[in-house]
Amino acid sequence: MPGAHGKSIFGTKIARFDSRTKEYSSELSFHSKEGIEVTSETTMLYHFIPDSLPSIYLKFGQDYEKIVIINSLITALRREGLNHIATDLIIERTSFEKSIQDKLNAALGKYGFVIDLILLKDIELPANVVQTIQSKLNAEQLSKKTENDLDIKRKELD
Secondary structure: OOOOOOOOOOOOOOOOOOOOOEEEEEEEEEEOOOOOEEEEEEEEEEEEOHHHHHHHHHHHHHHHHHHHHHHHHHHHHHHHHOOOOHHHHHHOHHHHHHHHHHHHHHHHHHHOEEEEEEEEEEEEOOHHHHHHHHHHHHHHHHHHHHHHHHHHHHHHHO
16 A cells, blocks of 8 residues: 555553573473373473574463473473383483483474473382392392402402
């Protein structure tokens, strides 16, 4: 249309977003490969790419954390938990955290989110599972000690 056009600022709504790294922390439960229920204090550090903010706002609104971040974390944690046995969750915690982070970056990266860190603290397993893990670790330590003692004796005989 020809002529001057203008917009009134009085009908405009301004939404504020914090572009710094955010932290989400919660106690979440999931199952291991054997079906054992595991509970962990899960912390996630994330941020969004500032250029993607308009599309994030249009798709999810200001409640994007509840709508997409938290639900994606729970889904990734539960799916990845089913790929690991309970003992691995404690022994190989860093690789488990990294695999969750990679899955979240793949799922949320297309929206403009970047997952900086996933931490699983205070992993709680049933008491009998903890005893099994402890006995396995003790057996491995005893085996290594026995091997070292045998190596020393062999060297003394040579």
